Amino acid sequence: MLKKEFLNPHPMGFTNTVVCSNNGTKTIFVSGQVGYADGRVGESFEEQAQIAYANLVRELESAGASVNDVVKLNTYVVDLDRDKSKANRQAKDRYFSQNDQPASTMIGVSALVMRELLIEVEATAMMND
Numbered sequence: 733m734l735k736k737e738f739l740n741p742h743p744m745g746f747t748n749t750v751v752c753s754n755n756g757t758k759t760i761f762v763s764g765q766v767g768y769a770d771g772r773v774g775e776s777f778e779e780q781a782q783i784a785y786a787n788l789v790r791e792l793e794s795a796g797a798s799v800n801d802v803v804k805l806n807t808y809v810v811d812l813d814r815d816k817s818k819a820n821r822q823a824k825d826r827y828f829s830q831n832d833q834p835a836s837t838m839i840g841v842s843a844l845v846m847r848e849l850l851i852e853v854e855a856t857a858m859m860n861d
Contacts, residue, residue: 736752747763748791749762749763749792751795758796758860760857761856762854763854764854766851767850767851768787768846768849769783773848777850781824784823784853788855797859799828803835803856803858804834805837806836807839808844808852808853809838811840812840817838
């Protein structure tokens with residue numbers, strides 16, 4: 733039987749992390765994490781990318797998972813260009829250092845939920861229950 737656990741609900745009307753368990757396998761869905769923490773938005777793209785990945789790691793840990801359990805990353809970048817792609821990679825590599833990297837998609841977008849935000853990262857992870 734499928735069991736769902738909703739972790740870290742957000743005041744904007746969504747849940748940051750949802751864990752689905754079935755037959756000994758957990759699938760963890762982490763909503764998009766942005767460059768916002770401690771009541772402030774990072775000043776540069778690089779800082780926002782670091783914050784977004786740190787937020788993602790925190791959400792994974794709340795579900796008992798780690799970056800090693802991530803099988804898919806989706807990254808949304810405002811006005812995507814080569815420099816932002818490189819800065820995203822540097823921020824990602826700080827946390828995702830394993831040999832087997834998750835499947836990944838990076839999409840350029842015109843805007844995110846707040847005008848100041850420049851990056852959003854979401855993940856799907858899987859692990860044994």
